[in-house]
Amino acid sequence: MCLMINNLLDKLYSERTLSKDEFISLINCPKDTSEHLRSLAEKVRIENYGHDIYMRGLIEFSNYCRQDCYYCGIRRSNTSCPRYRLSFNDIAECCREGYRLGFRTFVLQSGEDPYFTDDRICKIIEAIKRDYPDCAVTLSLGEKSREIYKRFFDCGADRYLLRHETANKAHFKKLHPENQTFEGRMECLQILKEIGYQVGCGFMVGSPFQNAECLADDLLFIKKLNPQMVGIGPFIPHGQTPFKEYSAGSLDMTLKMLSIIRLMLPGVLLPATTALATIDPRGREKGILAGANVVMPNLSPVKVREKYQLYDNKVCTGEESAQCRSCLEKRIQSVGCRLVVARGDSKNI
Ligand code: SAH
Numbered sequence: 526m527c528l529m530i531n532n533l534l535d536k537l538y539s540e541r542t543l544s545k546d547e548f549i550s551l552i553n554c555p556k557d558t559s560e561h562l563r564s565l566a567e568k569v570r571i572e573n574y575g576h577d578i579y580m581r582g583l584i585e586f587s588n589y590c591r592q593d594c595y596y597c598g599i600r601r602s603n604t605s606c607p608r609y610r611l612s613f614n615d616i617a618e619c620c621r622e623g624y625r626l627g628f629r630t631f632v633l634q635s636g637e638d639p640y641f642t643d644d645r646i647c648k649i650i651e652a653i654k655r656d657y658p659d660c661a662v663t664l665s666l667g668e669k670s671r672e673i674y675k676r677f678f679d680c681g682a683d684r685y686l687l688r689h690e691t692a693n694k695a696h697f698k699k700l701h702p703e704n705q706t707f708e709g710r711m712e713c714l715q716i717l718k719e720i721g722y723q724v725g726c727g728f729m730v731g732s733p734f735q736n737a738e739c740l741a742d743d744l745l746f747i748k749k750l751n752p753q754m755v756g757i758g759p760f761i762p763h764g765q766t767p768f769k770e771y772s773a774g775s776l777d778m779t780l781k782m783l784s785i786i787r788l789m790l791p792g793v794l795l796p797a798t799t800a801l802a803t804i805d806p807r808g809r810e811k812g813i814l815a816g817a818n819v820v821m822p823n824l825s826p827v828k829v830r831e832k833y834q835l836y837d838n839k840v841c842t843g844e845e846s847a848q849c850r851s852c853l854e855k856r857i858q859s860v861g862c863r864l865v866v867a868r869g870d871s872k873n874i
Contacts, residue, residue, distance in 0.1 A: 566784035566816030579869030582824035590636025598763035692746035725754030731774020753871035758800030761836035787816030792872030
């Protein structure tokens with residue numbers, strides 16, 4: 526079956542999509558053709574973004590969450606998770622330090638924490654846009670109403686990350702409690718697009734119950750949504766969740782998905798995620814070689830980093846991460862690229 530794979534790769538490269546069955550064949554095909562896929566994806570990344578890698582400063586400002594996703598370590602039912610919130614001043618300090626280090630995009634991420642009312646979030650967005658007008662603000666705060674998304678946008682937020690988690694409805698139900706619906710998640714993404722945000726969707730590779738068909742559904746959904754960013758990383762089990770016994774997603778499958786997405790959406794922004802760096806010591810570098818062009822190091826104060834535990838053994842939570850910048854710079858140079866000081870807007874518009 527895999528003899529056909531080179532034809533499929535050529536078709537994916539020239540037509541930028543495949544049928545569902547063709548995606549399933551590509552997904553099921555073992556490792557031996559992965560170098561061809563990888564090198565095509567790297568070529569397309571270079572054609573679109575050169576050797577530039579953008580960096581985003583991730584500020585995880587609260588791990589309180591009203592939702593109860595079965596895979597996530599900060600889910601509401603995890604009573605052994607020590608909860609924290611950053612103050613307005615803490616967040617301002619993260620941005621000050623981040624700006625000094627060359628970050629020109631700040632990503633505000635949290636659980637769905639009711640303490641952070643719309644007014645509080647707007648105040649934070651406005652302050653960042655006032656103090657750093659040359660920077661982009663990305664939000665990753667979960668599901669909100671159209672009115673609230675619009676308000677944040679009008680306050681100056683540029684981008685919104687909301688992973689769809691899985692584009693297969695039956696699979697979605699296995700990852701979430703009943704009150705969190707597939708339709709609700711998808712509608713949020715649609716609304717974010719309509720409002721005019723640069724939108725990011727995404728999914729975990731190797732989440733429990735995922736099969737090749739689910740991944741093919743993810744790819745076709747991404748093609749249709751045509752987002753500016755796609756965040757994907759391996760699922761990693763967390764010991765205090767219902768999925769603690771499941772194994773982590775694989776490095777190879779994650780890299781394969783990154784490469785396929787680069788070929789489908791040549792101008793998309795594609796991060797080499799922290800989860801990827803967590804399952805492999807050279808995960809970020811391998812992600813870049815597979816077509817990724819963004820890194821999102823943690824800018825949260827060191828004292829709270831290990832409390833934002835979506836999964837076990839997350840990297841860069843300790844003191845030694847020393848703001849990651851120089852260590853990251855060396856890693857990125859080792860794969861022929863350079864970290865740039867820029868907002869790094871998407872070329873997929
Ligand atoms: N509350 C926000 C941010 C969620 S955390 C929201 O709902 O969008 C960001 C992402 O981390 C999630 O979308 C999910 O895809 C990922 N994540 C959560 N638990 C994980 C795990 N155990 N392994 C890997 N990734 C995980």
